[in-house]
Amino acid sequence: MHVGGHDVRTDPDGVRAVIGVTGQFSAVDNLLTGEENLRLMADLRHLPRPAGQRRVAELLERFELADAASRLASTYSGGMRRRLDLAMTLVGEPKVIFLDEPTTGLDPPSRLVMWEIIGQLAASGVTILLTTQYLDEADRLADQIAVLDQGRIAAQGTPAELKARIGGGHVQLRFADLDQAASARTLLPHAQVDDDDLVLRVPADHRVDSLRRLLYDLHEAHIAVEDLSMHTPDLDDVFLAVTAHHVPGQAGGDPADQKEPAPS
Amino acid sequence: MSTLAHTVSDSKVMLRRNLTHQLRYPSVTIMLVGLPIVFLLVFVYVFGGQLGAGLGPHQGRHAYLDYVVPGLLLITVASVVQGTAIMVATDMTAGIIDRFRTMAIARASVLTGHVLASLLQTLAAIGVLIGVALGLGFTSSAGPLAWLGAIGILTLSAIALIWLAVALGLSAKSVETASNTPMFLILLPFLGSGFVPTATMPEGLRQFAQYQPFTPVTDTVRALLTGGAVGDHAIVAIAWSCGIALGSYLWAIRLYNRRRAATLN
Known part of the structure; x- marks a missing residue:
């Protein structure tokens, strides 16, 4: 399997260099400030100092964190942490980004901000693989959706294709x-x-x-x-239809949404 | 950049991160550096008169101060590495480590950062303890070279114990466990030549005290600082330190890679 042109088996560091991962649990350093967290990423991505500083300032601005830049990440609200988390992922300008439930637990305004950022990223040509439990989110953001049920892909297609399948x-x-x-x-x-x-x-x-x-x-x-x-049928109807053989609550089915699957 | 250059630069970045953590979380540092100083005061002023009298005729508190400082330097090393284990275990539970694993950074740099930061912390703590000891009237017959040798031996044993603490921190299932397991390291100098001559101990304990790794290190430092023959002590001390360092290093790297593999699968 290849990601971004690098073989996963023979060149794992090549893969790591082109991907960015933002997990479900925020991967920020609580004892560092927002700015220090971003600087840490710039240094570990081996950006030259001036370029790193520019990138950090730009991301702080873009993610509305400039005012909180010198505060410890442990004092951030949920939405700010999520934004910092994503900003850290973006320091290295990855070509493929994995977002694991980026809006879980966020309040509605923070979710809207996140959606906007994700939309801009996708528009800039980055491939995003996003998993979510919220099917309206998948509907809104994704070009390609794969519905996962018990670890298997139960249905795949554009949102329109999936809805058309169930009438x-x-x-x-x-x-x-x-x-x-x-x-x-x-x-x-x-x-x-x-x-x-x-x-x-x-x-x-x-x-x-x-x-x-x-x-x-x-x-x-x-x-x-x-x-x-x-x-109108929504993705909830699609999910229920394609996973209909399971008793609700028993199925470990994660509805998941993939946006533009990575070249494999 | 070459792989080596990356390793060095990534390790420097991680060192800076860990030093910042130490500064942001000063209560741990203060406690770990403070403990040996409290021991020093208790042993010199509470027990020192009596224990000093046991060292020989016409000896007293002051002689005991000179005797006990090398032991307390080892206690200092053992004390600071408690923090290493806690820091490593805390770090492993934090999300940021998962992020590091997804990045193309030098594999060992996370651990190297911890080790270097702890080493600097240990050297600072040793400096503070020596300062306090000198303030209390510790007299050393050592010249600059002997001092350098003593610091060198302590540094080597610190590297060994720090890697051991890193491995213990990695193997701990929780931060609480990690803060308990390296505790025996503080006890070991007591069961050696750190506080009283091993010859005064009962059979069984005496053999343990004579052959456990802290004893040759204590004896070497004592010989270098207060005069006396270094003899074989130094070689045994260096051998123990290198052995513990290497074994712990390999153990730590294995634990770290295993965790890394577990997360990726």
């Missing part, structure tokens, strides 16, 4: 009373009745004219719809 979405209609609901059931024989007799789920693609058609039919039949909502 279209549905329109959910709620009616004011049972009479209206019964009429609608007659009108729409393909619809599924929900537990609650007042709700119908109508299979639908998401084209405007088919929705207009549905509403027109209901209107013509004098059926009043109290509430309407549209459901």
